[in-house]
Structures are given as C-alpha cells and as structure tokens.
Amino acid sequence: MTTLSEVARHAGVTPATVSNVLRNRGRVGASTRQRVLDAVDALGYRPHLAARALAEGRAPTLALMVSSIANPFYPEFALAVEHAARKSGHFVIICNTNEDPLTGRAYLDQIAGTLSEGVLVTNANLDFADLHTTESRGTPVVLCMWERPNEPPGLPCVAVDFRLAGELAATHLLTLGHRRVGAIVGSKASGIHAARYEGFVDALHAAGAPKGRVKHAPDTIQGGYAAARALLEADPKLTAIFATNDLPALGAMHAAADLGLNVPGDLSVIGITDIQLARESRPALTTIAVPTVEVADLAVSLLRELIESSYGQAGRQPAASVPMRISSAPKLVVRASTGVPRPR
Amino acid sequence: MTTLSEVARHAGVTPATVSNVLRNRGRVGASTRQRVLDAVDALGYRPHLAARALAEGRAPTLALMVSSIANPFYPEFALAVEHAARKSGHFVIICNTNEDPLTGRAYLDQIAGTLSEGVLVTNANLDFADLHTTESRGTPVVLCMWERPNEPPGLPCVAVDFRLAGELAATHLLTLGHRRVGAIVGSKASGIHAARYEGFVDALHAAGAPKGRVKHAPDTIQGGYAAARALLEADPKLTAIFATNDLPALGAMHAAADLGLNVPGDLSVIGITDIQLARESRPALTTIAVPTVEVADLAVSLLRELIESSYGQAGRQPAASVPMRISSAPKLVVRASTGVPRPR
Structure with missing residues (x-):
C-alpha cells in the first residue's frame, strides 16, 4: 500500500x-x-485511517450501543446517528447488547478508546459504573434519550421530556371525551417508561378522571397484544388504551382486531415515539412524536465536543458541570387510531 | 494506558x-x-485492538454495506451478521449507501483494508468495478443474498435460489385454486427481483395458468400499496396478489383493507423473505421464507476464509475459482393471508 x-x-x-x-x-x-x-x-x-488515528492518539469511529438493532426504533435512530457522524468523518460501529450488561461491558472494554473515540448509549441496559469507567479512561460517553430532564443522570446526555409525552397522550384522550382509559407500560414499574406513565396519570388526575387500569409488559408488539387483551378482559368497557411506546400500541390494535373491536370506533389507541410503523399501520397510529433526528444530531455534536475537550479524563465530574442537552418537546400527531368514544 | x-x-x-x-x-x-x-x-x-491489528497488518472490523438500515430486512440481517462476526472476535461497521454507488465507493475507499479487513455486501447498489478494486487491494468482498445460484457474479458470494422462491409462491396460490393472480415486482424489470418473478411466471406457465398482470414498484410498503391499487383497479376480479418481497406484500394488504376487501376471503396475498413484520401483521402474511441467519453465517465464514487465504490480492480470479456458497432452499410458510379464492 x-x-x-x-x-x-x-x-x-x-x-x-x-x-x-x-x-x-x-x-x-x-x-x-x-x-x-x-x-x-x-x-x-x-x-490509512486507523494508522492516522493511532498516530494522533485517536480512534476513528463512534460506538453506538443499542439493546437490539432488530427493534424497529433503533435502526431509525442509528441511521440518524450515522448521518450526523458522517458529517464529522466518523464511522459508526453498532454494538448490540441484547439488554445484557455483561455484553455491554465487553464491548466497552474492547472498543472504547481503541476503535472508538466516543460512545453513544441508547437504552441498552448498561451498568452506569461501566460507563463511568469508560469515561475515566478518556472515552466520552453520551446517553441518548434520557427520560427525565430534571433528574440528570450524572453522565452527559441528551434528554427528552417523556413525562410531557405521557401528559400529551392523556390530554388528547381526555379532550376526545375518554374517561375509561387503560395503560400499557413497556417497562417495569420503576423502569425507563415510568416518567411517561407518571405524566399520563398526572394529566388524568388534573382532569378529575379516574387513573384506570395499568399493565406492565415487554416493549414489543406481542407484549402490547397480551397486555391489551388482559386489560379488555378485566374491563370490557374501556374506551381507550394508552401505551408508553408505539410497539405495544400496535399490539393493542392487533388485540382489538382479534376481539372484533373497531379502532377507533370501539377503542382508541395512542402510543409514543412515532416510529415508521406507526405511520404504516392500519389504522395509522396516533402517537406522541419524539424528535429522533434532532436527538441524534444533539448527541453526536455533544459527543464531539467532549472528545475535543478530553472530558472526563480527570475523573468523575461535579454534577453541575455534567452537560445535558434537552431536545425540543414531544408533539401530538393525530392519525386514525383515536376518536370520540362510543360506549359499548 | x-x-x-x-x-x-x-x-x-x-x-x-x-x-x-x-x-x-x-x-x-x-x-x-x-x-x-x-x-x-x-x-x-x-x-489495543487497533494497534494489534495494525502490527499484524490487519484491520479489526468487518464492514457490512446495506442500502438502508431503516429497511426492516437489513437490521434483522445485520443482527445475524453481528452474531456470526462476534464469534471470531470481529466487530461490524454498518455502512449505509442509500442505494448511491458513490457513497458506497467512498465507504470502500475509506475503510476497506484499513478499518475493515473484509466487506460484506447486501443489495446496496454498488458498482462491481469498485468491489473488484477493493478485492485487488487485498480486502476480500462477499456478496450476500446473490439471487441467481446458476449465474455466478464473478465475486465470492452466498446465493439463495430466489427463482425457486417465486416458483413456490405461485405453486401455493395455484394449489389453493387461484387462476387470476397479479404480481408486484419490487425492482425494475431487469432488477434484483427479476429471478423471483421469472420463477413465479414459469410455475404459472407450467400449470397452464395465465401470466396475469404485473406492476414494478419500489420495494416498500407504500410501493406495494400503490401497485396493488393499480392492479385491482385494472382487474377487479383478481383473487390473489404475489409480491416479490414482504414489504410490498404488506402494502398490498393495506390496499385491500382500504378497498373494503377481506384478506384472504376476497384477496390472497403472499410475499417473499419472512421478515419479522410478516409474522406480526394482521392477518399474518403467508410468505416464502429465506434462511437469513444461515446466509449471515455462511457469508461471515466465507469472508473469514478469504481473509485467511489472502484471496484476490493477485488480481481478478478465474471464474471457476471464485467461491460460491448456496443456502438451503427457501420454504413456504403458510399464515393467514392466503386462502381458497372466492370469486367476486
């Protein structure tokens, strides 16, 4: 050569x-x-990129940690991250943790600071201690899609006000006249969807509406399907279901179809995120859209700033100096899956 | 460090x-x-992976070229490739070409042989000359999912008998009693889905059934939706639609729903591939399953063999010595979207 x-x-x-x-x-x-x-x-x-990077004490890629690239949200986010990264000449290595903290640690140990000069973390169920270790070795870490802007995680992050997303979903259903609403939460009670559900419950409470039934379920179409069937069995008079993510919302629509319920005539369904499938489902899913591309841009540019500034090498930062970027607010996107309730 | x-x-x-x-x-x-x-x-x-690789004159990753990671097939394939690659300690860099040969070339120029010691190519619309150049620089290339096992591409590949997939789809519809079948081809007439359509037409022909109408369309849900509407407008008596891929087949089901046609009562729909959405759609999609995980395994192991053997460095190989692996045959998976025709 x-x-x-x-x-x-x-x-x-x-x-x-x-x-x-x-x-x-x-x-x-x-x-x-x-x-x-x-x-x-x-x-x-x-x-020779690798040689040049080594000579300069740098690594030529960014690592993107995801729980599974086969979950349809992540490819959309990965594509946006890749577009943003290419602008600064970075390639993106996608690391699938399969929600296993040990796999995540193995990736971090092997590539952070050698192949990758920065790490972007989506909901990959990583151990925070491992992320701090990575940071202290001189490889900045940015959490993407942090769910609680007013509870900083102690690591650099891009936060989305997911509490507001839950609130907006509830307000939409309340405005249509729904009072008997079930909820599907795509994580454990204390898990990453908790903020979404809190926002939802608070909005119901503020309107004097009953809290309604809730099911915690896997964050998948199948998970939403089973949860919706359970909710509708426990209370056949539900007029709407709120799911904390689009995948379980799509599952709830499947359950409605299998039970002979028309959406939205008999049952309104609303999700959060606005993945491509939300637009492509029949009926198209009403959802609270999260600014995915904007979050990817913010995350890559924050990571680049940290790389340039050798952030974190001197050890853990005081809380006040850990940077957080906040995305623009989630927005209601009304499609065909929500409507005025028709009592059954 | x-x-x-x-x-x-x-x-x-x-x-x-x-x-x-x-x-x-x-x-x-x-x-x-x-x-x-x-x-x-x-x-x-x-x-230090990068340092070790350089010292050994190797690069520590495999590159996977895809047209867009946002197309739901590619994440499933990428995940399978990643699993296979991790077994040999390789990380996978996913490169999106957006079907642009120049973007593909830029990736190849920048990473092949430096960051990546081998390149896996899915349908990314790359220029074969660029792939040969990459090979001659000492970085082996493997085409995944080559569509015609008996027409070798002149580059190492893993082939799937997609002609047979089209044949199996036609045979299934014929066996159910369909004679008036429309086809949606998710590529140009001479494009990568041509073999699938040929197999389909040959099977109809062998059974003495008419060839039927055909529409070429983008390989997307929206493309299939528009094509199905056009087919059903041109011939409202169609009893079945065959699509060369699952995404346009899902679009055809949406079109049927919007036209008030019951699937499969009024219209049977069948696709090819068996992506996850095929299982999760309502009704679930009958399709010809392609062995995605097996193809990923074969492709990674072939690529590793070529890397070990310094394949291609001496210039272009004689056709007979270009290796090809052939996957097991595609298989019919009957779900809820096909049934006995009910004349309208």
Missing part, C-alpha cells in the same frame, strides 16, 4: 505538506497543492 | 509470552500463565 512518504517523494514535498493538503489545513500554495493531489492520484494513495 | 511490555515486566516474562497467553496459543506453563493473567488484572491491561 502506498505511504504518505511515497506521495511526498513523488510530489517533491515533505510528508507534512502532503498531510496538510489532505487535511485541508496549513498554508500550501495552489501549484504545490495540485502537485500533491496529482501524486495522490498517480500512486492511488489512500490515507 | 498499560502496554504489553509493562505486563511482561510485571510478570517477569517476555512480551511474546504475554501475547501467547492472551491469544491462547504457543506453549505456556500453568504457573507462568497465571502470573501473566494476574499481571493483566493488576495493571488493568486491555489489548
């Missing part, structure tokens, strides 16, 4: 000049610049 | 011995081995 020195010799300049031309920095005259580019062409030189 | 030499000094052995212990090769006595592992623990040593 052609080296930088060979290009320099061919162009009659120093290796530093070749490097300056390729990286578009330093002062190089137009004719010298052209000579270098011609030599690059003639010799088929390609900069 | 702790170096290998520091570990060696701490354990009182040579760096080569440390390396042998960590890589589980060479002969090292049990007590020496333990001393090395203790030193690794005590000093918190982590092997």
Whole structure:
C-alpha cells in the first residue's frame, strides 16, 4: 500500500505538506497543492485511517450501543446517528447488547478508546459504573434519550421530556371525551417508561378522571397484544388504551382486531415515539412524536465536543458541570387510531 | 494506558509470552500463565485492538454495506451478521449507501483494508468495478443474498435460489385454486427481483395458468400499496396478489383493507423473505421464507476464509475459482393471508 512518504517523494514535498493538503489545513500554495493531489492520484494513495488515528492518539469511529438493532426504533435512530457522524468523518460501529450488561461491558472494554473515540448509549441496559469507567479512561460517553430532564443522570446526555409525552397522550384522550382509559407500560414499574406513565396519570388526575387500569409488559408488539387483551378482559368497557411506546400500541390494535373491536370506533389507541410503523399501520397510529433526528444530531455534536475537550479524563465530574442537552418537546400527531368514544 | 511490555515486566516474562497467553496459543506453563493473567488484572491491561491489528497488518472490523438500515430486512440481517462476526472476535461497521454507488465507493475507499479487513455486501447498489478494486487491494468482498445460484457474479458470494422462491409462491396460490393472480415486482424489470418473478411466471406457465398482470414498484410498503391499487383497479376480479418481497406484500394488504376487501376471503396475498413484520401483521402474511441467519453465517465464514487465504490480492480470479456458497432452499410458510379464492 502506498505511504504518505511515497506521495511526498513523488510530489517533491515533505510528508507534512502532503498531510496538510489532505487535511485541508496549513498554508500550501495552489501549484504545490495540485502537485500533491496529482501524486495522490498517480500512486492511488489512500490515507490509512486507523494508522492516522493511532498516530494522533485517536480512534476513528463512534460506538453506538443499542439493546437490539432488530427493534424497529433503533435502526431509525442509528441511521440518524450515522448521518450526523458522517458529517464529522466518523464511522459508526453498532454494538448490540441484547439488554445484557455483561455484553455491554465487553464491548466497552474492547472498543472504547481503541476503535472508538466516543460512545453513544441508547437504552441498552448498561451498568452506569461501566460507563463511568469508560469515561475515566478518556472515552466520552453520551446517553441518548434520557427520560427525565430534571433528574440528570450524572453522565452527559441528551434528554427528552417523556413525562410531557405521557401528559400529551392523556390530554388528547381526555379532550376526545375518554374517561375509561387503560395503560400499557413497556417497562417495569420503576423502569425507563415510568416518567411517561407518571405524566399520563398526572394529566388524568388534573382532569378529575379516574387513573384506570395499568399493565406492565415487554416493549414489543406481542407484549402490547397480551397486555391489551388482559386489560379488555378485566374491563370490557374501556374506551381507550394508552401505551408508553408505539410497539405495544400496535399490539393493542392487533388485540382489538382479534376481539372484533373497531379502532377507533370501539377503542382508541395512542402510543409514543412515532416510529415508521406507526405511520404504516392500519389504522395509522396516533402517537406522541419524539424528535429522533434532532436527538441524534444533539448527541453526536455533544459527543464531539467532549472528545475535543478530553472530558472526563480527570475523573468523575461535579454534577453541575455534567452537560445535558434537552431536545425540543414531544408533539401530538393525530392519525386514525383515536376518536370520540362510543360506549359499548 | 498499560502496554504489553509493562505486563511482561510485571510478570517477569517476555512480551511474546504475554501475547501467547492472551491469544491462547504457543506453549505456556500453568504457573507462568497465571502470573501473566494476574499481571493483566493488576495493571488493568486491555489489548489495543487497533494497534494489534495494525502490527499484524490487519484491520479489526468487518464492514457490512446495506442500502438502508431503516429497511426492516437489513437490521434483522445485520443482527445475524453481528452474531456470526462476534464469534471470531470481529466487530461490524454498518455502512449505509442509500442505494448511491458513490457513497458506497467512498465507504470502500475509506475503510476497506484499513478499518475493515473484509466487506460484506447486501443489495446496496454498488458498482462491481469498485468491489473488484477493493478485492485487488487485498480486502476480500462477499456478496450476500446473490439471487441467481446458476449465474455466478464473478465475486465470492452466498446465493439463495430466489427463482425457486417465486416458483413456490405461485405453486401455493395455484394449489389453493387461484387462476387470476397479479404480481408486484419490487425492482425494475431487469432488477434484483427479476429471478423471483421469472420463477413465479414459469410455475404459472407450467400449470397452464395465465401470466396475469404485473406492476414494478419500489420495494416498500407504500410501493406495494400503490401497485396493488393499480392492479385491482385494472382487474377487479383478481383473487390473489404475489409480491416479490414482504414489504410490498404488506402494502398490498393495506390496499385491500382500504378497498373494503377481506384478506384472504376476497384477496390472497403472499410475499417473499419472512421478515419479522410478516409474522406480526394482521392477518399474518403467508410468505416464502429465506434462511437469513444461515446466509449471515455462511457469508461471515466465507469472508473469514478469504481473509485467511489472502484471496484476490493477485488480481481478478478465474471464474471457476471464485467461491460460491448456496443456502438451503427457501420454504413456504403458510399464515393467514392466503386462502381458497372466492370469486367476486
């Protein structure tokens, strides 16, 4: 493989000049610049990213930790992250933890600071101690989609006001006239969807509506399906179901179909996130949209700032100096799955 | 960061011995081995993957080129590739080309042979000349999901008999009694789904059934939706629709719903691939399942063989020596979207 020195010799300049031309920095005259580019062409030189990164004490990729790329939210988010990362010349390595903290730790141990100079973490069930260790070794970590903007996690993050998302969902159903609403929470009671459910319950409470039944379920179509059937069995007079995520909301629509219930005639269904499937389901799903692309952009740019500033290398930061970016607010997207209640 | 030499000094052995212990090769006595592992623990040593790979003239990742990770097939395939790659200690970089050959070339130029020691290519609309160039630079390339086992592409590949998949779909519809079948082809007439459609047409022909109408459409739910509406408008008496992929088949089911047609009562729908959504749609989609996990396993193991053997570095191979692995045959999976025709 052609080296930088060979290009320099061919162009009659120093290796530093070749490097300056390729990286578009330093002062190089137009004719010298052209000579270098011609030599690059003639010799088929390609900069060796890994070598360059090592020489500079850097790693050329960003790692994106996800619980499973097969969950349809993550590919959409990964694509947005990749677009943002490519702008700064970074490639993205996607690491699937399968919600296993040990797999997550193995990835962090093996790639953080060597292959990857920064780590983006989505809901991958990682151990915070492992993330702090990664940070203290000089590889910044950014949590994407932190659920509680007013309870900072002690790690740099991009927060989304998911409490508000739950509130907006409840307000939409209340405005349509629903008073008998079931809830499907796609995590354990104390899990990552708790804030969404709190917002939902608070809005019901503020309107004087009863809290209604709740089921905790896996954050999947199947999980939502089973939970919706259980809710409708326990209370056949429910007129609406709120799910803390789009996948269980889609499952609730399947359950309604299997029970012979028309959506939204007999049962309104609303989710949170606005994944592509929400737009493509029949009926299309009313949901509270989260600004996925904006979160990806904020997360990548925050991570780049931290990389440039050698954040975290001096050990754990005082809480007040741990940066948090907050995304714009979630928004109601009304589609065909919600309507005025028709008592059964 | 702790170096290998520091570990060696701490354990009182040579760096080569440390390396042998960590890589589980060479002969090292049990007590020496333990001393090395203790030193690794005590000093918190982590092997520097990128440095090790460079020292060995290797790159530590595999690149997976996909047209868009947001298309639900690719995450499922990427997950299977990642599982297979992790077995050999490789990480996977996912590169989205957005079906743009120039983006694909930029990825290949920047990462092949430096960050990645091998490249897996799915339907990413890459230029074959670029792939040959990558190969001749010493970075093996494997095409995954090659559609025509008896027309080798001149590059190492894993082939799936997609012609047979089309044939099986037609045979299933014929067996149910359908004679008036429309087809949605998710690519251009000469595009990558052509083999599937040929198999379909041949089976109809062999059974003496008419060829039926065909629409070429984008390989998406929306593409299938529009194509199905056009087919049903042109011939309201169609009793079945075959789509060359699951996404357009799902779109055809949406179109049927919007036209007030019951699936499968009024219209049977069948696809190819068996993505997760096929199982989760209502009604669940009958489809011809492709062995995705097996293809991923075959592709990763073929790529590893080629990496070990320095395949392709001596220039383009004679056709006969270009390896091809063929997956097990696609299989009919009968679900709820197909049934006996009921004339309208």
